[in-house]
Amino acid sequence: MRYGAGGYGMMKDRFIEELIRLIDDLEGKEVSVCGWVHSVRDLGRIKFLVIRDRTGTLQAVFKRGCCSEEEFRGVGRLKLESVVCVLGELVRGKTKEGVELKARGLRVLTEPVEPLPLEPATSLEAGLATRLNYRWLDTRNPRVTKIFLVEAAVAKAFREYYTSRGFVEIFTSKIVAAGTESGAEVFPVIYFGREAYLAQSPQFYKQMGVIGGFERVFEIGPVFRAEPHHTTRHLTEYHSLDIEMGFIDGPEDVMREVEGFFRHVRKTLMGDPTLRVILEEFGVEDIRIPREIPRVSIRDAYRILEERYGKKLPYGEDLDPEAERLMGRYASEVYDSDFIFITEYPWAARPFYTMRLEGDPQWTTGFDLLYRGLEVVTGSQREHRYEVLLDNIKDKGLDPEAFKFYLDFFKHGAPPHGGAGMGLERIVMQTLRLKNIREARLLPRDPERLLP
RNA sequence: GCCGCGGUAGUAUAGCCUGGCCUAGUAUGCGGGCCUGUCAAGCCCGUGACCCGGGUUCAAAUCCCGGCCGCGGCGCCA
Structure with missing residues (x-):
């Protein structure tokens, strides 16, 4: 993909919290969910990707055939805190949020270039000094x-x-x-x-x-x-x-x-x-x-x-x-x-x-x-x-x-x-x-x- | 500025008191593999650390001194 080229509409037009709140209207609709990779659970032929933004998290489900083989395999190789947009159908699911994304495509915008010095999901377990050193995480x-x-x-x-x-x-x-x-x-x-x-x-x-x-x-x-x-x-x-x-x-x-x-x-x-x-x-x-x-x-x-x-x-x-x-x-x-x-x-x-x-x-x-x-x-x-x-x-x-x-x-x-x-x-x-x-x-x- | 405690893989910790049994343990992350419903995922393999400088000693992660940094308390303040 090209950066800085502009486009029609924004890459991201809704926060995750909104998607969840508006499920009655959005159920079955195609949406693009952008954020950071919060966790990946790769079970082989089914892979779960939890995307996080400022407002919450949403789980995207990838099944074989959901998208190109390259994208599908790429999910399992995703590094935590990569920045991604997942395109998919918003559906009700068995997750905590009650909503999940049936993925149809994955765009990786950036990936960490080195191992994370601090994991956001568990950063509170680190010392305050370490947290402040990596405040952006x-x-x-x-x-x-x-x-x-x-x-x-x-x-x-x-x-x-x-x-x-x-x-x-x-x-x-x-x-x-x-x-x-x-x-x-x-x-x-x-x-x-x-x-x-x-x-x-x-x-x-x-x-x-x-x-x-x-x-x-x-x-x-x-x-x-x-x-x-x-x-x-x-x-x-x-x-x-x-x-x-x-x-x-x-x-x-x-x-x-x-x-x-x-x-x-x-x-x-x-x-x-x-x-x-x-x-x-x-x-x-x-x-x-x-x-x-x-x-x-x-x-x-x-x-x-x-x-x-x-x-x-x-x-x-x-x-x-x-x-x-x-x-x-x-x-x-x-x-x-x-x-x-x-x-x-x-x-x-x-x-x-x-x-x-x-x-x-x-x-x-x-x-x-x-x-x-x-x-x-x-x-x-x-x-x-x-x-x-x-x-x-x-x-x-x-x-x-x-x-x-x-x-x-x-x-x-x-x-x-x-x-x-x-x-x-x-x-x-x-x-x-x-x-x-x-x-x-x-x-x-x-x-x-x-x-x- | 003063006082006390501390500094071990990326992160969090065990070991330090009582020096040698440490080839430095564990969890998580990271790399690789397996798995069709996970959500603290699981299992297997691998990777990776003793703050810096000086001293004591046959021997220092371990004891002593200094520095830097961290945590907390005080003074002072919001």
Whole structure:
């Protein structure tokens, strides 16, 4: 056959899932099924070829005389993961799908040129490092594919929800002149001979979006963290779901919008039959969100941790991972909730742009949302008053000159505002109860991994 | 960055503690053969590995040191 010659109609016009679903209409019709060779069972005069595409698998049956002798013999010699199209009659069969293809012809589009380093059908038995090294084979595993279908659904839900709430999607630069917090954990890049950085957060620019008159903005984009952490929940590059909204009375206004989003995620995932089945395959019966997600101030959290779980944290310090897990347990046990907001974080543990509590400046409007015991959202009301912001920068021991470009935003009319940043991969990881965040990222980057 | 554990065919593992019996076992893949209903197909034959460097020893997959990589925890964070 010739490639690149074009033709009448597409080589493949239906996914396998559609063929199976439409069997009532398609029974007895001739169809072309294209995909990868998932398995071959050659019994001699009858051969079974299971074809896999993104949506499922379908068995094609080859009997002697079904097609040319060359094609018939070729079935038995097919290598796994060859790319093929099988022409045949769609019939009801005794297979799991209830449908099979009575083959009339086989086209082999490409074959592997070397033995497979990883078998898609059993890739989950391999180590994660091996799977990531051969991600293009790993993602052919149906279960792995599904992780990314869920990720796409979460991102879509994010766009849908905030668009419906009057937010405008913005696209900010990822090449920046200064880090967001301190400039410590950023990747330097050489920008025409000058030093620049990869953005660790769209924080400053989404605030600029609000101040710049858009009032409510959101963005989905990559962020970069140069922290050499080795954990199951950190990446050096991940996708941040960011929102920022003007004219708020307090952090509660932001938390309500965050809560609404997670309700919409639940509705999107549980309401779609395909996605709901995926969740069930991952052992997730439901995403539990009570009438209102509980809100616990961190000062109450210290007390709960000590009284209920015997976990003593230094007063005024951030929650450590164990404390987060315990608060997740608390939410589950007391509120039957997978979520809990921890509010009023200490000033010492939050960045300079966070608004402090009126008359209680050691504590802030900063909050986190824990999802099954893991921090997935961080937000706060932001300090919009120029003079106060300047004082806060100095209070953190930072140089106002380094943040001049940011401070300038606040000189010409900044509404009270706040927002939040959410980790896309963490949301997917917690939703599907994945053990390692790398599983929720197509091409993870960590301190060691830069390929593929 | 710190701490702990690890690295054996393409993949996943056994062997390492107690050095020699390892010509390194098993499963799967891969190559070949048989089989007309398989679907974790089955049966037969074959193929293929001790991370890299240094050291100890008569002898190292096995013990020691360093490097790289992996897994997990912590710090920090989403």
